[in-house]
Amino acid sequence: MDVFAIRPASLHPAERVAEYRARGWWTDETINDLLQRQVEQQPDRLAIVDPPDKPDLLGTAANRWTWAELDSAVDRVAAALLRQGIRPGDLVGVQLPNSTELAVSYLALLRVGAVMSPLPVQYREYEIEMLARLTEFTAFITAGRIGDRDSAASVVTALASVPSVRRLFAFGGNLPNDVASLDVSAADSLDRADVARHLECFQANPNDCVTVCWTSGTESTPKAVPRSHYDWLAISWATIDGPELTSDDxxxxxxxxxxxxxxxxxxxxxxxxxxxxxxxxxxxxxxxxxxxxxxxxxxxxxxxxxxxxxxxxxxxxxxxxxxxxxxxxxxxxxxxxxxxxxxxxxxxxxxxxxxxxxxxxxxxxxxxxxxxxxxxxxxxxxxxxxxxxxxxxxxxxxxxxxxxxxxxxxxxxxxxxxxxxxxxxxxxxxxxxxxxxxxxxxxxxxxxxxxxxxxxxxxxxxxxxxxxSKDLIIRGGMNIAPTEIESLLESHPDVAEAAVIGFPDAVLGQRMCAFVAPRTGCVLDADSLLEHLRGLNIASFKLPERFAFVRVLPRNPLGKIVKSPLRDMLDADDPSPAPHGI
CATH class of the missing domain: 3.40.50.12780 (ANL, N-terminal domain)
Structure with missing residues (x-):
């Protein structure tokens, strides 16, 4: 099976598991085992360091933790999730910047046996609601604020009509009434006892789904990529051996x-x-x-x-x-x-x-x-x-x-x-x-x-x-599906059709140009189209830097839009960037 009908507990078929285990490529090891090994072997060694500007970004303190302190914070969050009804197999969306809160969320959800779906912090209500509906998030974790955005309040709005979402969580203060508070303080004896009791009944299988990441490809709907302990741990050896990493790094x-x-x-x-x-x-x-x-x-x-x-x-x-x-x-x-x-x-x-x-x-x-x-x-x-x-x-x-x-x-x-x-x-x-x-x-x-x-x-x-082999746009490391942006532009009442292409940029790798044909008798401008896209609450990295207006889009004899003539029309010396933030 390679397209799953439901969120699976075990991903890979039995014959593949048997083959790769026989070869020694997969073992009984889980990601939580890696953490537990470090806690046992070097509890007092420095494990993780927060960004120095985290207080401004999240409104929470920057941490420097040993492995023992990290493990304690993981138990603290895991216990809070368990008390709120999060169970093995639940799919939990998470939107946090790089921080100890994000690392702890990963590890706490793994300890519980839940599945984490991490989302870029640039995503807004449009993307959050779409992805939650596609895969039926059970819960969502964010922060009270991320930068100058009231993230928790935005998530409440985005997920209010998604029936699968039962719980909302956030780190930090000033949370909406229906958002449960999480913190990364040290676990107390009750936290430890609750997690230990859970682990007496739950044992992770390395074939369990542990993350669902997202890839835009070139389709209008992002594709969900589930991964297990098996395949995550297998690919990590390449990124260890290639740069020759050691425990001293x-x-x-x-x-x-x-x-x-x-x-x-x-x-x-x-x-x-x-x-x-x-x-x-x-x-x-x-x-x-x-x-x-x-x-x-x-x-x-x-x-x-x-x-x-x-x-x-x-x-x-x-x-x-x-x-x-x-x-x-x-x-x-x-x-x-x-x-x-x-x-x-x-x-x-x-x-x-x-x-x-x-x-x-x-x-x-x-x-x-x-x-x-x-x-x-x-x-x-x-x-x-x-x-x-x-x-x-x-x-x-x-x-x-x-x-x-x-x-x-x-x-x-x-x-x-x-x-x-x-x-x-x-x-x-x-x-x-x-x-x-x-x-x-x-x-x-x-x-x-x-x-x-x-x-x-x-x-x-x-x-x-x-x-x-396709037209995927990669802007500053973020994948953009042209079809998605085209459909959003075509939802404007004055747009007849649109085609989006990428063009080279020395800093971001690629920028984006939207070729737009107006409906008969209508007049369009870049500002109104940008305002339309912003009104849909999409991530700002998906906003085109350029707009070009044409009477009709070029098509082949079968009626399919062809983009090569549009690329020829681009004037790389005049990028005409659209003014928008991150």
């Missing part, structure tokens, strides 16, 4: 803990290794650099645009103390070879090239495999290529195919583009029904990624990313 996470990059890239390595976890939110470069210096950070993640900008700014680098930093992971957009070489040769910092997805794509170009930084920037390992060995245990677990985009036949020769298809213990089991009816797997059980690669290298040992 200090990991700084500036990426929102809502998807693969942050969860597999930082959260799970931290728990498995017992390293120190430093959180950052919202992204501000001065704070980011200050945390690296003050916390003696050894490893972090950063978008390519930030790494490029830093390398080009002698003033910023002269003021920054990066002497503790030995490696940075980057991805989501192609890495410039000169940039990767510059960090390595001028600063002694290795840039690790990552290519991943919520569904389980996991390609990683590590310094151990790619000593030449320019090769590392451009290519990924072609796992399974004859005569090649790659660092990291997941290289022996991943099976890859490239298939012709027209015929579907396997590609084995260099220079011919094909869709990447992948199989292994890190790949998810399938989408939740209601968010898509389309299977993401081919007849051989490989995940069809939608990403186009070519075989490269003198021995055919590399993969080179060519692009997406």
């Amino acid at each position: 200090v990991i700084l996470n500036p990426f929102p803990m809502v998807n693969m990059a942050s969860i597999a890239g930082t959260l799970l390595p931290w728990l498995r290794l017992g390293a120190t976890y430093v959180l950052h939110h919202p992204f501000t470069l001065p704070t980011f650099l200050r945390q690296i210096a003050e916390e003696r950070v050894t490893y972090t993640l950063a978008p390519p645009a930030v790494l490029t900008m830093l390398l080009q700014s002698e003033r910023l680098l002269a003021q920054a103390d990066l002497t503790s930093l030995r490696a940075i992971a980057s991805g989501s957009a192609p890495l410039a070879p000169w940039m990767v070489r510059g960090w390595q040769e001028d600063h002694g910092i290795s840039v690790v090239n990552l290519f991943g997805s919520n569904e389980g794509i996991c390609l990683l170009s590590a310094p151990a495999d790619f000593a030449d930084p320019e090769i590392r920037a451009q290519y990924f390992p072609r796992y399974g290529s004859a005569g090649e060995r790659w660092a990291g245990r997941t290289s022996e677990q991943i099976s890859l195919r490239l298939t012709d985009l027209v015929t579907g036949e396997d590609i084995t020769e260099p220079g011919r583009p094909g869709e990447l298809r992948i199989k292994g213990p890190m790949v998810f089991a399938g989408y939740l029904k209601g968010t898509t009816e389309t299977s993401p797997f081919d007849e051989q059980g490989y995940l069809c990624t939608g990403d186009v690669f070519e075989i490269a290298g003198e021995r055919g040992q590399y993969l080179h990313h060519v692009g997406r």
Whole structure:
């Protein structure tokens, strides 16, 4: 099964579980076991550090906790959830910035056996209500406020008409009457007793669904990606082995803990290794650099645009103390070879090239495999290529195919583009029904990624990313489905039709332009369309930076809109940004 009719307790079929357990790729281990191991082995060691600007963001104190203090806070929240009726299998939406409250929410829900669905803090009422209805959230956790937004009050409004939602929770003060208060103070004896009593009856199965993340793809409805302990823990080995992380590392996470990059890239390595976890939110470069210096950070993640900008700014680098930093992971957009070489040769910092997805794509170009930084920037390992060995245990677990985009036949020769298809213990089991009816797997059980690669290298040992097979827009690391924005624009009474495309941007990776055709006799302008979109309470990163007005949209002989002529019309020298905030 690869599209689930209901929220499942166990995700992967029995034959897959038996195969991967026999190979040693999956074990009895759960994510909560990782936490418990660190609490037992090093209770007094520093575990997690809040962002320094958290008091301004959430109105709660910034914490620096040992593993024992973290575990106590987890029991505190788990006990509160249990008393309010949260039970194993309940799907709980969570909208919090990177903070100890978010980390504790993850771990407390895991301890209870509930399923967490993390949402970006940019999401507003429109997205929250839509996702809650799609998967029937049982409860929701947020904060009284996030920045200048009354988050708890917004969630009450968004979820008032969603019948599945039974409980609302929030951290912080000044909460609406129907929102239960949570806090991350130390657990008392009653909290500990309530959790212990629950765990006497509940034992997690590593095949249990533990998270439901979201991927926009190019469809108007986001797709729900359920994952289990099995596949999360399998993919975490790649993000440990590639940058060669150890328990001595200090990991700084500036990426929102809502998807693969942050969860597999930082959260799970931290728990498995017992390293120190430093959180950052919202992204501000001065704070980011200050945390690296003050916390003696050894490893972090950063978008390519930030790494490029830093390398080009002698003033910023002269003021920054990066002497503790030995490696940075980057991805989501192609890495410039000169940039990767510059960090390595001028600063002694290795840039690790990552290519991943919520569904389980996991390609990683590590310094151990790619000593030449320019090769590392451009290519990924072609796992399974004859005569090649790659660092990291997941290289022996991943099976890859490239298939012709027209015929579907396997590609084995260099220079011919094909869709990447992948199989292994890190790949998810399938989408939740209601968010898509389309299977993401081919007849051989490989995940069809939608990403186009070519075989490269003198021995055919590399993969080179060519692009997406669809029109997904990735703006500042956030996926935007053009179809969704098009349908929202077409809900304006004066709009006949709309087509949305992305165009390159040096900082965000891509920006968005909406081509709009008005109804006969109507006149449109950018301000009125922006006001219409804002009135729908959508996330601000989905607002187009440009609008172009046309009489009709170009179509092929079958009547389908074709976007290539629209791309040709874009004038990249005049981005005409729409004024909107984050």
